[in-house]
Amino acid sequence: MDASGLKIINAKIITPTRIIKNGCLLARDGKIVAVAEGNIDSESETVIDAGGKFLSPGFIDIHVHGGGGYDFMDNTVDAYLEIARLHASHGTTAFTPTTLSCEREALFKTLSLYEESAPLNLDGAQFLGMHIEGPYFAMEQRGAQDPRFIRLPDPEEYKEVLRQSSIVKRWSAAPEVKGAVEFGRYIKSKGVLPSIAHTDAIYEEVLEAYENGYTHITHFYSCMSGVSRRNAFRYAGVIESGYLLEDMTVEIIADGRHLPPALLKLVYKIKGSDKIALVTDAMRAAGMPPGESVLGDMRNGLKVIVEDNVAKLPDRSAFAGSVATTIQLVKNMITLADVPVGDAVKMMTITPAKIMGADDKKGAIVVGKDADLVIFDHEINLHTTIIGGRVVYTV
Template sequence: MNKTIIINGRIVLPEGVLADGCVEFADGKITAVKEGPYNGQATGTIINAQGNYVSPGFIDIHTHGAGGHDFMDGTVEAYLGAAQMHARHGTTALLPTTLTSTNEELLNTFATYKEAKAQNRSGAAFLGLHLEGPYFSYNQRGAQDPKYLRNPRPEEYETILAASDDIVRWSVAPELDGALEFGRRLAERGILPSIGHTDAIYEQVEEAYRHAGYTHVTHLYSCMSTITRRNAYRYAGALEAAYMMDDMTVEIIADGVHLPASLLKYVCKFKGPDKIALVTDSMRGAGMPEGETILGSLKDGQRVIIEDGVAKLPDRSAFAGSVATADRLVRTIVSLAGVQLADAVKMMTLTPARIMKVDDCKGSLAVGKDADIVIFDEGINVKTTIIGGKCLTIH
């Protein structure tokens, strides 16, 4: 057993931070979490945290790419490059996320994902695929290419489901014709149906939540209905439904741009860290300089502009995904929303792990869980990333 011991660290646990402690791991699993200073008697490889924070690895359940790579590029190189960039910023596991596209592109994505997962040795681990679209509201399409939007039909989605056993999440507008039946089909297969890019009113969301398995909300506030008037009557929207349904989980792009400080504080106050996952929703521009780039595949994607710390459509009518990394999300939710560090970390680790039902092996520093660990300083700048016990990044 090749044991490694992280010493002199402030250990971030779901319930708070240990001022001084050690984390031991061997063969890719955590073997001990101890409070108190290292006594110097144990044998094994020593990593000195030097008083920095020792946290579970970050889990990003909604990302399209990073480092000049997009998962829709359809290449193994893009998958591995994006995973490596995210790992440098503390992400130890992620869900590669698609955009609306042709079915041909989607089927190519499935094959590429399998090959990339088998080759991934130096980046954030892949937990399965998140399909974002094409079953979205036209009015709430955001940067999704409108020519691919359509309603879910069994003859199409059954073909897609049969083509891959790696789909673990699918974002859908639940008000579309056929969406409730589709949600129930996803839930039967153990795939998370998520509400996104939706113009639904409250009652439609409630039905989807209670009767079709839609228990999660994709990027709260972004591309989402709120209070509207129809025939002079007011109707609550998907946004209000997300707050009213206590057990519904949500995700937020906490880059400080998609949601300002006031809304970050609001969602944290009323949903809390156990129901909020931080997501990057990052596109290829994450970790890259500002300027023009492509959202989606290099072949068929849309031209977008990175400026002011976010990606925008060329006419600046909408955001086009973020350029955030996980460390920026944690830093922002602490600095702008005043969230305690342990809660901020929970929203980037244990809560997304629970949403995706992988909390038995990921999401917290506990004996028996995967040795996915990140060490960061007071400013939440990543110093070391450890994935499955392998130290991949040291700054």
């Protein structure tokens, strides 16, 4: 549905400061131009009656690998476009495509396909820049990352990546490995967010990393250190560091599997909605039936099995990825962690937008920002996804 002028009436509008009952929103040329209680006089071409449902900013997913049977590491334009469409049908209006640890040539191919696909992505979630996950990780905390490709930071490699591509916005690494502090400092100077991930770091190493640009933690609790003992002495790990460093932001996979309800509640209680981003970390099986799947490149990726609403290694010894969608994350925070709807939405909208530096245009229902919106009911079931003032999905 094309709407140079769009009017949404009879909505419970979730703004940064309140929920407007019987709210009305007006959008023109892809931007929000008015928000008010009651009616707004206009000559909009398209009117949507929300029927008393919630109207929220569009969901922003800053960590996603795939969905709909595709993975970004497949390195095809179709993969990019189909993943974008699949996640838009579940409430995502913008996201950061994410890589896995891989060979240098495969990474360059993935980045080039991002740039090729972006102009063609007309009816899917918008790209916010690339998130490179790996390959500079602690081997012992690799999780489902392919050990063949894990290596130490190579200045020649990462400088060449950033010379060739301007679309990298975030890069996850283990801060304690040799060369990681210098790596973080360099990419930060180039406008790329260094993020802590797949790590055995202790507090002192996290603190040094934080001082050198690592201000975010990737999939908090997953593949990272907690309290450990070395020669009888206890050391705080990355988990404790995330709590101690008040301004450190974290992301959580709130699929109800990677973190149980008790940990969802704990993270929310300590960090608060301003410091937490909800992420799917979804792999290709998101939106697909249970059964066998592949993490990473379909040709030589890791075989996994999807059951119990999560991807697992074939021997079921560990999780191998999420199959969540953004509307599920919001629902889980409300129903499993007892989070108010406004805060659950904040963690899926303005907080990730701020982390990625996109909050000047996205993440909130405010006049002047992009008309990226979702409508969902009181049971947190998605009804409509709107991107740039255009309806791209509706029930």
